Amino acid sequence: MTAPVYELSRLQGRTGVFADREEAGRVLSELLLQFTGPSSLLLAIPAGGVPVAAAAADILGLPLDLAVVSKITLPWDREAGYGAVAFDGSCRINEPLLDRLGLSEREVRAGVLSTRRKVRRRLRRFRGRRPFPELGEKTVILVDDGLASGFTMQVAVEAVRRAGAERTVVSVPTGHGAAVRALAGLADAVCCANIREGLPFAVAAAYRRWRDVTEEEVDRLLALHREGPGAGPGPQGS
Secondary structure (H helix, E strand, C coil), X not given: CCCCEECCHHHCCCCCCECCHHHHHHHHHHHHHHHCCCCEEEEECCCXXXXXXXXXXXXXXCCEEECCEEEEEECCEEEEEEEEEECCCCEEECHHHHHHHCCCXXXXXXXXXXXXXXXXXXXXXXXXXXXXXXXXXXXXEEECCCECCCHHHHHHHXXXXXXXXXXXXXXXEEEEHHHHHHHHCCCCEEEEEEEXXXXXXXXXXXXXXXXXXXXXXXXXXXHHHCCCCCCCCCCCCC
């Protein structure tokens, strides 16, 4: 059964629709109002999903936490991936893509090992001794800054379901139509403000200002939101 997909028709097919990730999070909150309630929780995928989720959390008054998931990148292109590792240690490889890449078994093992180390390091840095939130009877809203293939988000949805989430909502400012449709077959709902088709596709093309998000910025945003829902800088603070 395919889950409902929510988008903003005024943004469909367009590029350069968001000034930055913070504005994207505020726009995305329009679609998330229907999922806001006492059992709702925002889980951001670091690093790029954190500023998006933090801006939405400020408006929606929802608690913010992390779902640490990282793509397994190509040796020659750190922006492209062929699999992902999740916070629970699970690993999934995009086998159809891997068959076309020509990577050796040794290269794949090295990529998986390196990504597992990255996920463990980020868990230590961002979570420390704090336990992962209890997801039973929760509506978990998974947030990233965009979907290209959507494979990393698929792994995130699967990990959150295993952790006990009652309902999973994929929430991104921008995404390729094929990735959105694939996730609609896995999650309970998909919110994507700006859906685009065609190739080549770049998440960054939806943003007028695009930059890497540092781990220091993630630390800062998490510290603000640990003070309580809506404790961030608010709509004016981008």
